Amino acid sequence: MKRLFYLVDQMDSVESISEDLHNEGITDWRFHVLSRDEAGLFTRKLHSASIFDRTDLARYTERGAIAGALFAMAFIVTAKLTGALVLPAVAWVALFLFMTAAGAWLAGFGGIGVENYRIRRFHDAIENGQHLVMVDVRKKDEQRMKELMASNHPDAQLQSEDSAFNNPLVEEDGKVHIL
Template sequence: MKRLFYLVDRMDSVEAISEDLHQEGITDWRFHILSRDEAGLFTRKLHSASLFDRTDLPRYTERGALAGGLFALAFIATAQWTQAFAMPTVAWIALFLFMVAAGAFLAGFGGIGAENYRIRRFHDAIENGEHLVMVDVRKKDEQRMKELMAQRHPEARLQRETSSFNNPFVEEDGKPHLF
């Protein structure tokens, strides 16, 4: 799936876009609106971006789980090699899962306080009163959605398109970063 990012100046336009997307069969789960005016979104019953869309919680959690898993593998391999602990296989599996979960949990604290890497570039525009509309479309429907938005909503400016899936190793610049 692709995620299309549109900036819109007026809340009335955002409401019209929402209605048109619903008419096209796009559900609330496939488009999200990020705005400084959360009360306006609520009043107009528009689908506000979730915590997962606004923050880097999912990406940091994925990174933490990977780091916890790598640490667990290193620890368990060393413990098995040196035979420092005699534990049944089930205990080793439980320890591995615990360390993966602990890594994800601890990294989540960093992610919940960080702005989502995909929307960071729109921070100033949102703070200045613009609204970010994020639409998830199948690759086969991408061109049709762009045409629909251009015809019916020329005020909505396409800013970016990315995958709708998180990549724990990519920063805003599109280059891979490990940690």
């Protein structure tokens, strides 16, 4: 899946885009709008961006799970090799799962307060009253969607394209960073 990012100036245009996307079979689950005017989105029954679209909660949680799993592996291997802790196999698995979950949970607290890395570059535009329209399309439908938007909504400018899935190791500069 690919996510297309469009900036739009008017809420009427966003509503028209929503109608066209619905007519093309794009459901609310694959179409999100990020706007400072949340009341306008609600009034017009437009699908507002979720907390996962707004914040880095998912990406930080994934990073925390990776870090927790690595820490758990280091702890368990050290404990097994030194014989410092003697536990049945099921206890080692439970300990690994607990430490992985704890890492994810703790990191999630950091992610909930951070703007999503993919929309950070649109922050000023959104604060200045523009609306960010995010459309998730299959690769085979991508060109048709771009043509539809260009012909029916010339005021919606394609700003960026990205994967619809989070990558816990990629920063907004597009480079992979290891924790």
